Amino acid sequence: MRKSVFMFIFLFLFNTTAVAEVRPVRKALSDGVKVVATLPWIGSIINDIGKEKVEVTVLVKSNQDPHQIEAKPGMILQTRKADILAYNGLDLEIGYLPVLIESSRNPKIQAGKPGNLDCSQYVTPIEKSLSADRSMGDVHPFGNPHYHLSPKNILKAAEGISERLSAIDPANADFYRANLVSFREKLKEKQKLWSIKQLKGKRVVAYHKMFEYLAAEFGFEIIGYLEPKPGIPPSAGHIEKLIGIMQKAKPEAILTTAYYGRKEAQFISQKTGVSVITVPHDVGAAEKAKDWFTLMDHVLATLE
Amino acid sequence: MKRKALLGFLLIFFFVSESFGSDIESKIKNLEEVLKTQQKMIEEQQKVINGLKDELKTLKTQESSKTEKITEKEKPAGVSGLFGGSALTNPNISVVVNTFGYTSNIKGNELETRGMPGYSRLGIEKRKGFNLESAELFAFAPVDPYFNLYVTVPITEEGAELEEAYFVTTSLPHGLQLKGGKFKSGFGRLNAQHPHQWDFADIALPYRAFLGDEGIIEKGVQLTYLPPLPFYTLFGIEALQGDNEVLFGSDAKSGPQAYSAFIKASLDLEDNSTLLFGPSVITGKTKTDSIAENTEFRGDSTLYGFELTYKWKPSKTRGLILQSEYFLRHQKGNLEDTALSTIEPLKRNQDGMYVQGIYQLNRWRLGARYDILDLFKDDYRLNGVSQDFGKKPWRATGSLEFNPTEFSRIRLQYNHDRSRRDGKTNHEWLLQFVLGIGAHAAHPF
Numbered sequence: 001m002r003k004s005v006f007m008f009i010f011l012f013l014f015n016t017t018a019v020a021e022v023r024p025v026r027k028a029l030s031d032g033v034k035v036v037a038t039l040p041w042i043g044s045i046i047n048d049i050g051k052e053k054v055e056v057t058v059l060v061k062s063n064q065d066p067h068q069i070e071a072k073p074g075m076i077l078q079t080r081k082a083d084i085l086a087y088n089g090l091d092l093e094i095g096y097l098p099v100l101i102e103s104s105r106n107p108k109i110q111a112g113k114p115g116n117l118d119c120s121q122y123v124t125p126i127e128k129s130l131s132a133d134r135s136m137g138d139v140h141p142f143g144n145p146h147y148h149l150s151p152k153n154i155l156k157a158a159e160g161i162s163e164r165l166s167a168i169d170p171a172n173a174d175f176y177r178a179n180l181v182s183f184r185e186k187l188k189e190k191q192k193l194w195s196i197k198q199l200k201g202k203r204v205v206a207y208h209k210m211f212e213y214l215a216a217e218f219g220f221e222i223i224g225y226l227e228p229k230p231g232i233p234p235s236a237g238h239i240e241k242l243i244g245i246m247q248k249a250k251p252e253a254i255l256t257t258a259y260y261g262r263k264e265a266q267f268i269s270q271k272t273g274v275s276v277i278t279v280p281h282d283v284g285a286a287e288k289a290k291d292w293f294t295l296m297d298h299v300l301a302t303l304e
Numbered sequence: 305m306k307r308k309a310l311l312g313f314l315l316i317f318f319f320v321s322e323s324f325g326s327d328i329e330s331k332i333k334n335l336e337e338v339l340k341t342q343q344k345m346i347e348e349q350q351k352v353i354n355g356l357k358d359e360l361k362t363l364k365t366q367e368s369s370k371t372e373k374i375t376e377k378e379k380p381a382g383v384s385g386l387f388g389g390s391a392l393t394n395p396n397i398s399v400v401v402n403t404f405g406y407t408s409n410i411k412g413n414e415l416e417t418r419g420m421p422g423y424s425r426l427g428i429e430k431r432k433g434f435n436l437e438s439a440e441l442f443a444f445a446p447v448d449p450y451f452n453l454y455v456t457v458p459i460t461e462e463g464a465e466l467e468e469a470y471f472v473t474t475s476l477p478h479g480l481q482l483k484g485g486k487f488k489s490g491f492g493r494l495n496a497q498h499p500h501q502w503d504f505a506d507i508a509l510p511y512r513a514f515l516g517d518e519g520i521i522e523k524g525v526q527l528t529y530l531p532p533l534p535f536y537t538l539f540g541i542e543a544l545q546g547d548n549e550v551l552f553g554s555d556a557k558s559g560p561q562a563y564s565a566f567i568k569a570s571l572d573l574e575d576n577s578t579l580l581f582g583p584s585v586i587t588g589k590t591k592t593d594s595i596a597e598n599t600e601f602r603g604d605s606t607l608y609g610f611e612l613t614y615k616w617k618p619s620k621t622r623g624l625i626l627q628s629e630y631f632l633r634h635q636k637g638n639l640e641d642t643a644l645s646t647i648e649p650l651k652r653n654q655d656g657m658y659v660q661g662i663y664q665l666n667r668w669r670l671g672a673r674y675d676i677l678d679l680f681k682d683d684y685r686l687n688g689v690s691q692d693f694g695k696k697p698w699r700a701t702g703s704l705e706f707n708p709t710e711f712s713r714i715r716l717q718y719n720h721d722r723s724r725r726d727g728k729t730n731h732e733w734l735l736q737f738v739l740g741i742g743a744h745a746a747h748p749f
Contacts, residue, residue, distance in 0.1 A: 061575050068620040071749055072578050073536035073570030080479055080530055095710075098746045102452060105530050107475040112449060134711060134741070231709065233667065259620055 036082040040283035041148045044291040049162045049179045062284030065259040071099035079104035089120030090145035122160035123153035138231025150213035207256040246272045257281035395445030398742030400500045402437035405735045406430045420723045422693040423513040450475045479530040489520035490540045491584040493611040505717045505736045509675030510631045510656035516550040536570040546588040553592035562588025577616040584609040603637010623664040630657040648687040655681040671703035697723035713738040
């Protein structure tokens with residue numbers, strides 16, 4: 001009896017395998033390269049480069065904290081079907097990406113395969129600290145992972161994405177390269193507009209180490225953080241100290257993102273009179289931030 | 305070039321000075337002297353320049369080798385995608401320490417023999433006072449492009465134990481994956497989790513009753529298949545040695561003696577809530593002395609399970625997990641009385657379940673759990689005669705956790721334990737610390 005049950009299960013399994021083999025028939029890449037991107041901004045850049053030749057699925061929603069994602073089974077299923085898995089890197093997705101990659105059972109996106117696209121490999125990270133330990137909070141030894149608000153680095157990432165798409169889908173390589181050229185042009189135009197924003201010399205306080213690249217490129221200064229250490233929620237003592245610093249240094253704003261509690265920021269704002277700015281942290285976090293360019297427009301507009 | 309210019313200059317000087325002319329010869333001599341000394345100086349300078357050049361060269365090579373070293377060092381960043389170990393060690397190694405304080409109203413020696421009549425004679429391993437559950441050592445890394453390797457070695461005061469050592473394939477086609485070695489079976493939900501992942505300090509009662517405190521950790525192979533369906537459905541089968549102490553008995557001389565199969569399906573109800581559910585079955589030959597004192601049972605055991613988990617995670621600061629599993633065990637065989645050497649037929653159907661909920665607010669988590677055995681089935685026939693062990697075993701648990709970071713957890717837990725069936729309540733209190741260091745593999749959903 002038990003044996004027959006197992007025979008049945010075996011048969012069922014192999015049957016489904018056989019069916020699965022026949023039905024989708026690897027429609028080559030004719031109906032588009034299937035890209036699974038972890039974060040919205042990655043999806044946006046890939047759409048800019050791949051346009052109608054790619055089919056992008058984004059795993060993390062724009063209202064979610066990218067530090068706090070779990071590998072949901074639905075995400076595993078998406079990853080199983082992907083030709084490319086594109087991710088931020090620098091350990092930002094360390095809490096779920098390894099599970100996704102292994103559980104996806106997808107040979108195409110395993111480490112070292114062309115389908116495994118770590119966008120951070122093309123950028124120049126800042127704040128590397130190879131001797132870090134966790135008493136320093138949620139530090140990223142390979143560098144600050146929030147490089148997506150850095151036009152310089154995004155251009156490099158876009159170049160890398162274009163290269164990778166061309167390698168995986170060589171038939172459309174010229175298409176991807178042409179789109180990269182127009183991406184570069186558009187970025188040049190945008191940067192002209194962005195560079196006239198009056199951010200130089202401004203001083204701000206931020207919730208998390210999220211705006212370091214932005215500050216470096218647009219010349220403003222972050223003089224303190226609500227988090228006593230990256231990833232550690234603010235304590236009363238730390239907030240008190242920060243208020244003291246702010247009363248002396250008089251920064252112009254407190255920068256936070258939607259997913260961090262606004263309570264502490266509001267409290268500090270009341271005590272110091274410094275206003276709180278909720279910066280859209282990724283594509284889709286604000287209504288107007290429809291793609292990476294409009295995200296940057298919006299980020300700089302909120303900061304100005 | 306320089307020298308020529310110098311010479312030219314000197315000549316001009318010479319002729320100019322000659323026009324003032326007095327003793328040309330001596331002047332030429334003087335000049336020759338000057339030239340010689342200048343030549344020497346130039347030579348010396350050339351030497352210095354050459355020396356500097358060499359120094360620069362060595363510096364450059366040093367620097368380039370340095371940058372090479374750096375890029376070599378940074379290479380793991382490129383492949384960090386697979387496991388993303390922040391440490392540059394390969395393999396990734398982590399240690400999780402699990403230690404707790406324990407009190408109970410029941411005497412220590414009674415706890416040691418406090419089993420669940422009709423299920424398991426295993427007592428409570430916790431001791432009053434300070435306990436060190438283990439320091440669990442985890443190591444994992446890709447072997448090559450085809451395998452990942454995992455090893456778990458919990459180190460207790462008694463010594464180290466090889467709890468898990470298995471490989472997982474990464475490059476099989478068609479959504480297939482093979483796992484082999486010694487591993488936690490995919491049967492049920494809690495079974496595959498390590499104790500530090502549990503939502504309570506101890507495992508649910510049905511596990512304790514049917515599988516023991518550690519669940520099914522067996523040598524064997526597992527094949528899983530993830531078809532490209534519109535929603536997540538994972539199919540798995542396992543062939544196992546079958547030496548789980550409680551379910552099969554630990555003296556499986558030849559195997560494989562146990563087989564299991566499971567299906568896990570998942571639906572995303574909305575962006576923030578997910579359902580995970582599915583049936584499991586494990587069956588195998590049993591030879592155990594854990595049913596009653598001075599007995600040995602030989603026969604077949606089959607355990608059916610159904611799991612259901614609901615997770616709601618609207619933000620980083622809030623979340624809710626509801627989880628339940630139902631087990632039904634069917635055993636049939638012969639029970640030998642080792643004292644009297646008599647053999648009687650034994651047949652039993654037993655069941656149990658737990659329901660638990662965890663609510664998270666910021667860094668705090670509040671938990672509640674209810675376990676019960678003999679829920680629907682209480683059918684234990686020895687020699688055709690129905691056995692009665694008394695009241696249904698049950699336990700109610702409440703817990704409060706503070707998680708400073710994802711690497712540390714402090715948990716206070718209370719168990720109202722009535723699993724002994726003797727009407728006596730075991731009031732248990734635990735204060736537990738779970739702390740982890742190193743590069744630990746990300747946990748599955």
